[in-house]
Amino acid sequence: MKSKYTVLDMFSGAGGLSEGFFQQGFKFVSHIEKNDHARATLETRSIYHALNNSNNGAIYRDYIYGDLKRDEFIQKFNELELPTVGLFQGEVCNSNEESMIQNIEGQLDGSDNSVDVIIGGPPCQAYSLVGRGRDPKGMKSDPRNYLYKHYLKFIKKFKPELFVFENVPGMISAKNGSIYTDLHHAVKKFGYETEAKILNAKNFSVLQERKRIIFIGWKNDYDFSYPIFPEKPPEEFHVSDILQDLPSLQPGEGTDYPVDYKMPFSDASFYLRKFKIRRKDDKLIQHRARIHNSQDRKIYELVISKWNHDKTRLKYTDLPPELQSHNNKNAFLDRFKVVNMNGYSHSVVAHIAKDGHYFIHPDLEQIRSLTVREVARIQSFPDNYKFEGPRTSQYSQIGNAVPPLMANGIAVEIKKMLNEIL
Known part of the structure; x- marks a missing residue:
């Protein structure tokens, strides 16, 4: 051998x-x-x-x-x-x-x-x-x-x-x-x-x-x-298992540099420890939120509220007219999508590099799209996996x-x- x-x-x-x-x-x-x-x-x-x-x-x-x-x-x-x-x-x-x-x-x-x-x-x-x-x-x-x-x-x-x-x-x-x-x-x-x-x-x-x-x-x-x-x-885990130990962020907050987690390793979810996504000596890197304009944040708030309230997706045509800026209203009506905190995420794709509309954080207190580290965790990348290049490239690399x-x-x-x- x-x-x-x-x-x-x-x-x-x-x-x-x-x-x-x-x-x-x-x-x-x-x-x-x-x-x-x-x-x-x-x-x-x-x-x-x-x-x-x-x-x-x-x-x-x-x-x-x-x-x-x-x-x-x-x-x-x-x-x-x-x-x-x-x-x-x-x-x-x-x-x-x-x-x-x-x-x-x-x-x-x-x-x-x-x-x-x-x-x-x-x-x-x-x-x-x-x-x-x-x-x-x-x-x-x-x-x-x-x-x-x-x-x-x-x-x-x-x-x-x-x-x-x-x-x-x-x-x-x-x-x-x-x-x-x-x-x-x-x-x-x-x-x-x-x-x-x-x-x-x-x-x-x-x-x-x-x-x-x-x-x-x-x-x-x-x-x-x-x-x-x-x-x-083999076991039932949920997206909440990979988000709960991460610091809350408002749009534009966070850093690519190492910071402490919100909770110690011993309190991190069993999922993170079992699959070695997070290790005992890790520091949190590449957890920086995008900046969103006021219109997108209003849309995010609506789609998060609807998802959290009755677990249904808000179609683009259901938005108030003043928030509908796209002319195409016949296709891709699910262009804004919240990640399911209490189940499995929908498939991560490279398009997240262009905007975060399809990967919105489920927390109504944050109203933003997912960070590089959050998306990486959904893809099961370890926290000590460093992605090189600008943030748009990092998102593409993870999505692909x-x-x-x-x-x-x-x-x-x-x-x-x-x-x-x-």
Whole structure:
């Protein structure tokens, strides 16, 4: 059995899927991600794991607590001469695909001279039903439709034992189902069996209704079948479990810098402690509220009141006429939405980067949208997970991510399968 299984991570984003595999002890050969800020976030997190595994976690804490600048943080890590955390590469496209492959081949050496598993999923906007609904051409001409072909080429080249491909359920019907069918046929030609199922993140204890299609493939030499994942939440938790220890904020209040929680670790919810979202020595970072104009705050107050009073959503056309500034009153009438404090949140999406209307805090005393840290908790990111870049990018990174708790559950099963053959 190999000491550590190797992973090639494609379309990495901010590292939600990667985090689950990190937590299960996988070694990353390379991360491929187009966005500079997301790639920086993943680099920061990769260094965190390397430092934590070598009993040098204090260096990471010094960084996120503001005692080290980022270049100083990276320099201190490099001085330790720890094993590599993998390559961090940019956008994969036809012109640089071969050079990326060569870089990855150069990274493979010694006993880790192969890629055991490839993970990832291309940006979902072209496959999303919402995205297709907003695009006059239904996203049919969007080049992101074909990013999966790069994923296929890397499977063909590196011949991993297993692969995990993640995307939105809308991929099944995108371009009349041709993409879904082509992916199945292509990997079969490469010598793989694959199955795809729609999984819900809440069944992995993520406090969110979030469905994703997860392809898992394996070489057809192996007598494998699709892992059995939970079909309902193993325990009932609510969004209130992840909000109650956070300081209340008015619009514009808060800070990205470390502050104390509203309550000590011992009083934090069982959920936060059980799943290590919050750890004993954590400080709260990136809990800063957006500024909202007076009209939006009036709307927020109405939709919060209605939701808290009778658990119904206020449609845009139900607002007083003086608060209706959009001309389109026939579509997207639920553009203002309160997060369900006493159940699961609706699915976090990258659109939160543009405004917070779809993710309004349920507390009528605050009347604001969710902070970066609150959204990160809904996605099950640990509190010590630092997101790089401006706040709009941080929101996008979180909205595009696979929830780490879901990723961990997938990684557990992939590890079991690899244990049988390596």
